[in-house]
């Protein structure tokens with residue numbers, strides 16, 4: 001259910017999507033409003049009225065979160081950051097940003113825009129409620145607006161906790177970044193606080209659960225877990241990106257690559273190459289021409305009886321984008337390509353399209369590990385969690 005998204009509509013150039021997990025939240029919100037909150041604060045209405053109020057309240061909450069995220073995105077766009085859209089998921093909304101903000105100032109305004117929008121909605125809501133009483137707005141309408149005003153202020157307050165990657169944590173990071181001119185240090189401090197706050201919510205959730213608030217307890221526990229992992233991984237991703245950025249693939253590829261001659265029989269290929277080196281893909285050396293690739297999948301497609309009378313040249317296929325990189329490809333891009341394709345070995349071609357070497361995930365991780373160790377003092381064994389493999 002996580003990761004399955006549905007695009008709803010486009011707003012001011014941003015796609016608004018919901019993760020399917022949000023539908024659970026919508027149902028939970030409608031239910032708890034209609035059976036708990038509205039009957040408590042607005043007694044004496046008929047049952048169906050509470051359900052209508054529940055639906056309107058949930059839709060209003062949805063709209064409020066979209067406005068909050070939209071304000072982040074609009075400011076980001078003003079600062080020239082490409083934004084992919086807004087996704088609502090189980091813990092709220094995310095304005096999808098794929099680059100670090102260009103300056104502390106940009107980060108500050110981007111981060112603060114969302115909570116300010118929520119505060120504005122809350123203030124307008126309470127003003128309408130105040131005026132509405134005078135204009136004899138119905139009790140149901142007032143009940144819904146009051147709820148939305150309150151929930152927006154709570155949303156703003158929660159988001160302003162200085163726990164990275166919450167908005168307040170981004171504001172804090174912007175301040176630290178401005179102060180010491182060091183994004184890495186600022187991110188480390190802000191995400192440390194984020195991780196600590198996550199731990200606090202986890203304990204708070206457990207205590208609430210033990211003392212009888214089951215749903216609330218589970219909820220805080222989950223938000224705490226989510227925040228903790230989000231703060232840790234955002235720091236790690238920033239570090240990995242900084243270490244790999246600007247490092248071309250040629251710096252850590254293996255050369256010369258082990259190649260297979262096209263006239264090798266498939267049987268020989270399996271015995272002398274696959275079982276010997278334990279790789280799933282080999283480039284096929286062909287004089288002058290762009291190399292082709294032979295994989296264990298190509299071997300599997302061939303009848304076992306054919307192995308001795310067919311050659312690698314017969315079954316090799318042109319190398320594709322899925323398993324080819326160029327010597328000048330940036331390491332960040334190479335890592336993304338490895339993740340996307342799920343392949344662990346890539347053929348590296350030089351600018352003329354001829355074979356320059358082979359790059360494996362292991363080579364890339366070793367290089368990263370060495371750099372992290374030398375420049376950041378991070379132990380090599382922690383490397384997997386850094387790249388999320």
Ligand SMILES: [Zn+2]
Pocket residue numbers: 068069072114115159167
């Ligand atoms: Zn926000």
